[in-house]
Amino acid sequence: MIRYGVLGLVAMLTVAAPAWAGGEQSPGPSLPSTTTPFKVTTQPFPASRAVSAPLPESLTAVPEHRHQHRHATTIVAAPIAAPAPQVIVVQQPVYYQTAAAAPSECVSPGYWAYRWVPYTTTQTVWVQGSWAADGSWTDSHWESRPYSSGYYDPIWVPGQPYSC
Numbered sequence: 151m152i153r154y155g156v157l158g159l160v161a162m163l164t165v166a167a168p169a170w171a172g173g174e175q176s177p178g179p180s181l182p183s184t185t186t187p188f189k190v191t192t193q194p195f196p197a198s199r200a201v202s203a204p205l206p207e208s209l210t211a212v213p214e215h216r217h218q219h220r221h222a223t224t225i226v227a228a229p230i231a232a233p234a235p236q237v238i239v240v241q242q243p244v245y246y247q248t249a250a251a252a253p254s255e256c257v258s259p260g261y262w263a264y265r266w267v268p269y270t271t272t273q274t275v276w277v278q279g280s281w282a283a284d285g286s287w288t289d290s291h292w293e294s295r296p297y298s299s300g301y302y303d304p305i306w307v308p309g310q311p312y313s314c
Contacts, residue, residue, distance in 0.1 A: 151234055256314040263307050268300035 272294045279290040 255311045257309045257311050260309040261307050262304055264302040264304055266300050267303045268298065270296055270298045273297040 273296075274292055274294050277291055277293045280288055282288055
């Protein structure tokens with residue numbers, strides 16, 4: 151906040167410096183005196199004697215440069231006000247509602263487990279020729295045989311209530 155006040159004071163001094171230097175104008179574009187009713191001065195403004203008095207001719211006349219594309223820029227710097235009000239932050243405790251089991255029973259937490267999932271399929275295999283126990287010959291051939299396997303499947307076991 152102080153930094154902005156100092157920057158505003160520097161800006162105001164750079165605008166008012168030509169007026170303090172003896173009335174010399176700044177190197178910027180010159181503006182006709184009838185484009186704005188504001189005056190830059192180092193003296194305080196005198197109090198108005200009559201609020202309902204008509205404006206002087208120089209302030210009510212419309213400038214002759216109607217097609218001029220340059221607009222008048224007025225810089226008004228406000229005096230630096232009192233510092234901003236102090237903010238006091240008071241921390242308040244925050245309570246979160248938690249799910250609680252009944253006092254007479256407890257709950258075991260849930261967990262991940264694996265279960266064996268068996269499956270059986272058939273597989274075609276080549277069987278070599280061989281002699282049987284009774285002395286007969288069996289030729290080589292293709293034969294379907296059962297094949298058993300399985301896999302582990304992950305499962306979630308939910309929590310279980312029990313008596314404490």
